[in-house]
Amino acid sequence: MAAPRSCALWGYYGRGWSRVMRGCRLPGLRSSWPGSPLGARLLSQEKRATETHFGFETVSEEEKGGKVYQVFESVAKKYDVMNDMMSLGIHRVWKDLLLWRMHPFPGTQLLDVAGGTGDIAFRFLNYIQAQHRRKQKRQLRTQQNLSWEEIAQKYQNEEDSLNGSHVVVCDINKEMLKIGRKKACAQGYKTGLAWVLGDAEELPFDDDKFDVYTIAFGIRNVTHIDRALQEAHRVLKPGGRFLCLEFSQVTNPLVSRLYDLYSFQVIPVMGEVIAKDWKSYQYLVESIRQFPAQEEFKEMIEDAGFQKVTYESLTSGIVAIHSGFKL
């Protein structure tokens, strides 16, 4: 039975939305019914099968990419300010937690997809450098009889501080990358960074290239999430880790009500007042509701070939960190 497509009805089915949507797009019905009475329904199934959601709207799959591009083009300049305002600064803690879960070692090759303004990339570089500094301190403490010239030498080796670690920031949106590059210059990140324009569904990298693949608050905007997961699997080295930080479903009912209230009543207003853009922030909160819940997303990651897939809910499930390994 075709699931209800009208947006008003979606509202009634609570968490089942995304499941119902995905169920509809499976080709099951199409192939097994040859009879003509169902011909008309077959045709409409065909047409509707290439449709997807854009927030609570229904759009064709070709349209969605373009519409998402426009949203991020228009929010790029105020992206960081709005993130701070909307999450009251908590998004910084979430991103820090992602890095702590990643626990990268010097020499890690990181690919940060949908990393536009560089938040994860900069945190990665900071983490590696902090690690290096701690190691240096420990070394110097054990070597008691160094001359001051040797000590100064040790502290001066800047290039060595990363020790081969490297992060590639990949994003489909030029504006977001531009903001990221500007931030990098302003904050003084010179080495260890690369900025690449690319599509998460079709990454411009060879197989088995990266140690860690991260995607923070980006995968829900991808039209075909399964393709993005498959690409992630492809570009990771064997033993590589997939990490995804994304909005998820809230488990606690009270928090859920407050969260819904805040999302739908306050966030678009904030978007209008601060960024002059109601509709992009309306899309943002709707796209969060459309994204699968923790368990379902875990299954999607396993379908792409990852193993030892786990997830950790943060802030009562407002966001979740999913992790998987390519073994």
Add this chain to the structure above:
Amino acid sequence: MVTLLRGTLRPLRLFQALPGPAADVPLRAASQGTGLLYPEHIPTSLLQKVLLTAGSAGMALYNPYRHDMVAVLGETTGCRALRVLRDQMKRDSEGAQILQERPRISLSTLDLDKLQSLPEGSLGREYLRFLDVNRVSPDTRAPTRFVDDEELAYVIQRYREVHDMLHTLLGMPTNILGEIVVKWFEAVQTGLPMCILGALFGPIRLSAQHLQVLVSELVPWAVQNGRRAPCVLNLYYERRWEQPLKALREELGITDPPMHIKA
């Protein structure tokens, strides 16, 4: 506790934009055109309107270049005043025509060449001169989005487009002093809360000298003329381009400003 909260809030319809299912269901009626009263309409709940009012007022004071915030403030607070204005327009013959025909003032509807060719001192010519001298365009007005009635949305759109006409009629430039004077005139004429707030809080950013001039001469003049003149929204400006500005001013009872303010 949650059910108690829900119980008390449901009758208030605080969180619903339009009457519909449970208050907590986040419906976006904008999709598929249902619930939209006009193309640019964004349905908002009472809570959203309150937040928008507070946010836009604060942002407009913080950054006076955010004209769109002033516009949003007007839309969210203007319910009652707009209804009064609309009824006033319906009672007047010219106003009723405007409501029926819904003329719009924008670069695409204005015939700039014709206006240019009109004699000096006519409304059309002076309006064009005003646009040139102050380097403004009628197309910079944002469309109405948050008014939940289609006719009232037109009334406020008309008010915005007539705002430039008022500058011409009153002879005020578009700098902050001129804008405040026009706001006082509009506040008396329309009673829109946004105009009243703008008239009262706009002078916060003025220098002492300007403030003195404003309070002693310009505001009394604006208020007097605002009271005396009939509703300016009732004038079908598109049909009066050839009318000499002086004659129009006499018709409305608008006297010359007490001093000339430079642009």
